[in-house]
Amino acid sequence: MCHHIRPKNVAGKHLTYNYYNVTWSQYGPYWRQARRMFITELFSGKRLDSYEHIRSYELRSMLHQLYRVSSARHPVLLKDYLFALNLNVISRMTLGKSYLNESEGAILSPGEFKKMLDEVFLLSGVLNIGDLIPWLDFLDLQGYIKQTKALNKKLDRFLEHVLDEHMSRRVVEGDKFVAKDMVDVLLQHADDPNMEVKIERQGVKAFTLDLLAGGTETSTVTVEWAISELLKNPEVIKKATDELDRVIGYTRWVEEKDMPNLPYIQAIVKEAMRLHPVVPTLVPRLCREDCKVAGYDIPKGTQVLVSTWTIGRDPALWDNPTEFIPDRFIERDIDIKGCDFKLLPFGAGRKMCPGYSLGFKVIHVTLANLLHGFNWKLSNDMIPEQLNMEENFGLTIPKKIPLAVVIEPRLPMHIYSI
Template identity: 65%
Template sequence: MEAIPWAISLATILASILLLKTLLRSHRRRLNLPPGPKPWPIIGNLNLIGALPHRSIHALAQKYGPIVQLRLGSVPVVVGSSVDMVKLFLKTHDLNFASRPKLAAGKYTTYNYSDITWSPYGPYWRQARKMCLMELFSAKRLDSCEYIRVEEMRLLLRNLYQASGRTITLKDYLSTVSLDVISRMVLGRKYFDDLESAEEFRKMTEEWFLLNGVVVNIGDYIPWLDFLDLQGYIKRMKELSKKFDIFLEHVLDEHKEKRLREGEGFVAKDMVDVLLQQAEDPSLEVKIERHGVKAFTQDLLVGGTESSAVTVEWAISELLKHPELLEKATEELDRVIGRDRWVEEKDMLKLPYIEAIMKETMRMHPVAPLLTQRLAREDCTVAGYDIPAGTRVLVNMWTIQRDPAIWDGPDEFRPERFIGSSVDIKGQDFKLLPFGSGRRMCPGYALGLKVIQVSLANLLHGFAWKLPDGVKVEELSMEEIFGLSTPRKVPLEAVIQPKLPAHLYVV
């Protein structure tokens, strides 16, 4: 008789669980979710994401429309693939989608989400953003560092001059000049004077971008499999983090010692000095710890090194495939600049065709074809569809920037489309967002534009370009690899010959 109450209690509990599940299922059915493919048990739609996720998701958008609901593992993901959808996510509802999901990359490669890229929306991120805009990337600071960009550009041109007539791997030279510019601006000096250390850092940067751009790390979507690290990504993230930390510790120790030596008369000379000063500011809403300074420094280094090199390499690749466009660019440079000096930053306003080449490169080969993932902070309705809190949001700029409804001949490289065009690349025109938009837009875009424009202009102004002997234009591969940036799969090789008087190549 004593077992009967126990049995009744158990039956009541089971009935309550079943009722709760029924109610939850009923609630889910009432949600008006965006259209999308039916998910499989456990893996969801992970099977539909290939090695180039932006292209896989593009195919889904062609089938289901400009807003698509996916389930990757156990995680709901919504993808926007039209100008209207992007405007809703990045402008109308920007605040609600201003946070980041807690992915393995942010945990293991950015000091547990302590950087600008992966830190969640809140006081810490707002403080970091303000510091970037007001201190690190202010117009005054960028102008004060122009001499660094000029010196390193001249050194690049000299090095290329010495390699003229031989086949070069362009990315090696571009990465070196980008690294040297950003090292001097951020760290105060070059830390990679020898080829071996520069090559090692370049590989670290490429690995960082690849791992931070991984769309399908299984543990991020099927948490109970996380400990297995089935793809080996977490192991690689931890190894990379250790390498960066050894270097960043050395940088911070060196800067601390310099400040102690100079005492009260110390004046901040580089961005790490500024970061260390900011970290000691008692008025900060959230204290910046040492690991935060390292995370910000790492962001500045890798972001400033990779993206500009990738864009310029794609631009030269496209011009080699289209010699008639290369000739137009050369004609403009000869007419506006002449052949007795190099291109300066102030010249760019007078070089609309060079600017058009840059914009067209960013359209066809976006550094970030899928903008870094965002997270719905609260339940929201977008275009009539329910987006529950916790949903991850992807924006597929690759689809938008190749949309035939927006661009005439979207798969053709046509810089002329931007001549006389008002299309903006600074986050206000949702047809072309190389640096993102809204609160999470890249804070260093102004520096990136300066480096890309002047690098491209001077490379075209100073040298005649051709493919190596035996390589036909139609054989030049334009394949890409996916990460947080999207570089060429096969680095570009070319042969150059100087065009200007020899004395200009002497630093």
């Protein structure tokens, strides 16, 4: 059997507190404990259900904002609204409040935080010469180490503030303390003397950054790509809205519990993730023993890169691979959780993203409600063939040019109130 570990690199060292997070930590007791904590505690069905009211409120708030700007019939940048939605959802779930909202004592503006997250994903996806040729690392030929260290300082200042505030609440409330958010849960585990491996403060900060970064980028990028593809395929929008009108009707919004009854919406999400995987190349792995794969000898120490972008466009696996055809998933039951290797948006195996269940919930219900609540048109009388579909490559692949759209409500006016 072929076993994999993570390679050591500059991004893992400086952006995850020396490999303290789930993504970059090495396979062993610390990683097993961290993954178990994420799956059974932070992303358990019970805990995610307990936060559904947060996701519902923030989504309704975004739909209300879109309704208000729709009357002007001016183009809106969809990504801005999606990012704010996902950042508010994940910050309230993780941090207990939005530290980016001025009324709640923000220490960063949403714009500053977005810029930091963009830097995290960009620097994590950059090809650093020193990672490939270690003896050149000290020269920092691209200025990459300097950039990652500077970014780490900014992130650390924010995370230290968050942890200090959470720790002070624990002291004030004493025996009456009840965990309200994911940082509270992480700090409780850090203090647990029965933990197999002690979770240090650095680990809590690394896990918190995992939650914030993973929870905003995945949903924002996927929904923007899905709407972009739909605008190029109006017949697909018609099928989706027909399903929504039939199942949901015109008197309410789509709820998370409705999703099993909306197979075509699910097919659209799968097709968007096939053509535009959030992470085009999965986080690298390092082969830790000699093995054989598909007849090839893979020596110990080989860095393994899995290109989900290429797999999703492979004509040997997909008919008409460059075309957006959600129906292909109606005809075939293809799993999206790492069991079907032709579709791996969250990876596979023990190293797959532990937060995929939250990602599914947010992406599906957001896309369903955007299609249910609004009609969509391209700005400035642009025809679908003119829509720019270039990608911006980093650790993730958002659209190079953000999608500008004109929207109009398609439900009764009172539905849009919060």
